[in-house]
Amino acid sequence: MAEPVVEIRGLRKEYAGRKGHQVADLDLTVPEGEVHGFLGPNGSGKTTTIRMLLGLAAATRGSMSLFGVPVPSRLPEVVGRVGAVVESPKFSPSFTGRQNLLLLARSVGVPDARVDAAIETVGLRGREQGRYKTYSLGMKQRLAIAATLLKDPRLLILDEPTNGLDPAGIREVREVIRGLGEAGVTVLLSSHILAEVQQVCTTATIIGNGRTLATGSVASLIGASTSHRVVAPDLAAARTALAAAGLSATEDDADGLLVATEQPGEITRALGEAGVWLTELSPIGGDLESTFLSLTERDRMGGTER
Amino acid sequence: MKRLVGVELTRLRWRRAAVVLMVLGALAAAAIFIGTVVTTSEQSLDDLVDDYGSVVTDEYDDCLEHPRRHGVLDDTLPDDELATACERQIALGWGHDDLDLGEQREGSGVAVVVLLTLALLLAGTTFAGHDWNTGSMANQLLFEPRRARVWGAKLAAVVVAGGAVALAVLLAYWTGLYAVASGRDLPIPEHAVSAAYKQAVLGAVLVAGATGFGYALTMLLRSTVGTLGLLFGSGLVGVVITQALGFVEAERVMPWGNFTAFVVGSYRYYDYDGCFATGYEAGCDAAVVLHRSDGSVYFLVVLLVVGALSLLSFRRRDVP
Numbered sequence: 001m002a003e004p005v006v007e008i009r010g011l012r013k014e015y016a017g018r019k020g021h022q023v024a025d026l027d028l029t030v031p032e033g034e035v036h037g038f039l040g041p042n043g044s045g046k047t048t049t050i051r052m053l054l055g056l057a058a059a060t061r062g063s064m065s066l067f068g069v070p071v072p073s074r075l076p077e078v079v080g081r082v083g084a085v086v087e088s089p090k091f092s093p094s095f096t097g098r099q100n101l102l103l104l105a106r107s108v109g110v111p112d113a114r115v116d117a118a119i120e121t122v123g124l125r126g127r128e129q130g131r132y133k134t135y136s137l138g139m140k141q142r143l144a145i146a147a148t149l150l151k152d153p154r155l156l157i158l159d160e161p162t163n164g165l166d167p168a169g170i171r172e173v174r175e176v177i178r179g180l181g182e183a184g185v186t187v188l189l190s191s192h193i194l195a196e197v198q199q200v201c202t203t204a205t206i207i208g209n210g211r212t213l214a215t216g217s218v219a220s221l222i223g224a225s226t227s228h229r230v231v232a233p234d235l236a237a238a239r240t241a242l243a244a245a246g247l248s249a250t251e252d253d254a255d256g257l258l259v260a261t262e263q264p265g266e267i268t269r270a271l272g273e274a275g276v277w278l279t280e281l282s283p284i285g286g287d288l289e290s291t292f293l294s295l296t297e298r299d300r301m302g303g304t305e306r
Numbered sequence: 307m308k309r310l311v312g313v314e315l316t317r318l319r320w321r322r323a324a325v326v327l328m329v330l331g332a333l334a335a336a337a338i339f340i341g342t343v344v345t346t347s348e349q350s351l352d353d354l355v356d357d358y359g360s361v362v363t364d365e366y367d368d369c370l371e372h373p374r375r376h377g378v379l380d381d382t383l384p385d386d387e388l389a390t391a392c393e394r395q396i397a398l399g400w401g402h403d404d405l406d407l408g409e410q411r412e413g414s415g416v417a418v419v420v421l422l423t424l425a426l427l428l429a430g431t432t433f434a435g436h437d438w439n440t441g442s443m444a445n446q447l448l449f450e451p452r453r454a455r456v457w458g459a460k461l462a463a464v465v466v467a468g469g470a471v472a473l474a475v476l477l478a479y480w481t482g483l484y485a486v487a488s489g490r491d492l493p494i495p496e497h498a499v500s501a502a503y504k505q506a507v508l509g510a511v512l513v514a515g516a517t518g519f520g521y522a523l524t525m526l527l528r529s530t531v532g533t534l535g536l537l538f539g540s541g542l543v544g545v546v547i548t549q550a551l552g553f554v555e556a557e558r559v560m561p562w563g564n565f566t567a568f569v570v571g572s573y574r575y576y577d578y579d580g581c582f583a584t585g586y587e588a589g590c591d592a593a594v595v596l597h598r599s600d601g602s603v604y605f606l607v608v609l610l611v612v613g614a615l616s617l618l619s620f621r622r623r624d625v626p
Contacts (some may be wrong), residue, residue: 055451056444057624075451084448090441095320100442107313107449148447 006030011062037197037204083148093133137164241274286305314463331425430520435530468517474505568601
């Protein structure tokens with residue numbers, strides 16, 4: 001296995017004056033050259049984790065390293081190899097796109113020519129002299145990605161990079177990410193768009209409630225699909241019976257329920273004991289979405305209090 | 307570090323609001339300059355009549371009839387010379403004072419420094435506030451994570467820019483007044499010129515400090531509005547301090563006296579309570595003088611306290 005580019009162990013983040021944690025004992029490993037998906041429901045701690053990794057927020061405890069160098073203590077040694085977009089793009093609205101990039105580039109001694117190259121790469125040529133506040137959300141995202149390319153990064157950390165993009169923009173960004181991955185750049189892609197992760201990433205980590213729920217190759221995660229489709233004449237009674245047995249059931253369509261469990265026997269026992277008879281019970285073909293829903297739902301049901 | 311300071315100077319140059327505030331400071335100085343030149347210009351009898359009406363005419367006529375009453379001691383002057391002498395005496399009484407660089411140092415010169423201080427303090431505030439309001443601070447730290455360096459580079463940029471603008475404006479102001487006084491053939495003591503330029507340098511130092519103060523306070527509070535609110539609020543605190551300490555004691559710790567002491571060299575106020583306590587003994591001097599050293603210490607302490615808190619906060623707190 002390749003050396004990990006990102007390694008996080010036992011990471012925890014608590015806020016003073018607030019009960020509970022934002023991130024709790026989180027582990028994350030991203031091997032070199034991987035395009036790694038970082039999945040979790042809203043508020044699960046993805047952005048907080050990324051912010052701690054990049055030195056924008058302080059960890060309460062735990063260890064983190066980038067390229068084998070402990071961060072944030074020695075972040076300046078490796079920051080030149082890391083490009084990142086955290087949450088929504090944030091630039092000076094009254095500056096042009098090019099001015100914003102120039103300031104960032106000059107702060108690390110990158111020649112101005114690189115700015116123009118980055119603008120070209122993300123397809124902003126011709127609009128770079130427009131003020132940032134006049135940009136569409138898609139253009140802002142592209143500018144943020146252009147900023148990450150200024151340093152010729154070996155690690156790219158992208159937090160919801162396709163947020164607000166139109167379908168063409170999403171495809172372009174995916175192509176850029178895929179291309180960077182093929183060029184040997186390690187990518188950590190935080191996203192709630194599961195199809196995106198499934199299409200672009202080779203490995204993924206799923207987190208919930210600030211903790212790691214599952215990690216591995218996307219193929220192995222999909223293979224461990226744990227959902228079953230249940231069809232019964234009385235769906236409401238079935239849902240009640242399943243809930244009473246501690247099983248999470250969500251509506252699949254008008255006729256069926258999606259139950260998050262690896263054991264179909266749990267379903268038949270719960271429904272049989274409640275006198276609800278099945279007309280169909282089938283495992284759901286593996287996809288990341290069902291894995292994600294199954295894991296996060298299970299975590300929510302038995303989750304620790306924040 | 308040099309590179310970072312250069313980047314921050316560019317950022318400052320591109321920040322329209324900061325530049326507008328600097329230009330406003332310069333325009334305010336220009337307005338005071340024009341006002342000073344106009345209000346110290348020589349006025350003819352007609353100008354005075356226009357300004358004050360018949361009272362001037364009456365006095366002029368009286369001077370022609372009774373020159374000695376109006377300070378024209380030679381009553382043997384021919385009519386045309388008497389008329390000129392009376393005009394001069396009327397102008398002395400009713401007209402503008404001559405342009406005196408020494409007087410201006412304690413008058414319009416201080417006003418220029420006050421306005422520059424306010425404008426540049428706001429420029430420092432808006433410069434830092436913009437980074438927080440737009441969230442671009444986080445972006446900057448993704449490129450240069452050494453926060454102390456970022457903080458220091460920004461501080462250096464605003465202080466250098468604020469000081470340079472203030473120095474240029476103040477030197478231009480005093481050079482302009484000197485040129486006007488010379489053009490009017492007014493006597494200008496040599497020490498008055500050197501004292502004026504010394505005040506320009508001291509004023510620039512104070513303005514640079516105020517720009518840095520505005521920046522540091524905004525980096526601490528992370529909001530332009532918050533900083534402005536605190537500055538306005540501190541006016542109310544000043545009232546509370548004055549009430550608590552009494553007017554005389556409050557003079558020592560309020561900014562104005564220290565400001566004047568630093569720029570002009572000394573600030574005088576009167577502590578009559580002290581004399582009252584001693585029963586107004588003969589020779590009791592109620593005057594209390596704040597010296598430039600007092601003002602220097604005052605502003606240095608304020609800057610160091612706010613600066614240290616600001617840097618500490620920036621290094622330790624999470625950046626949104």
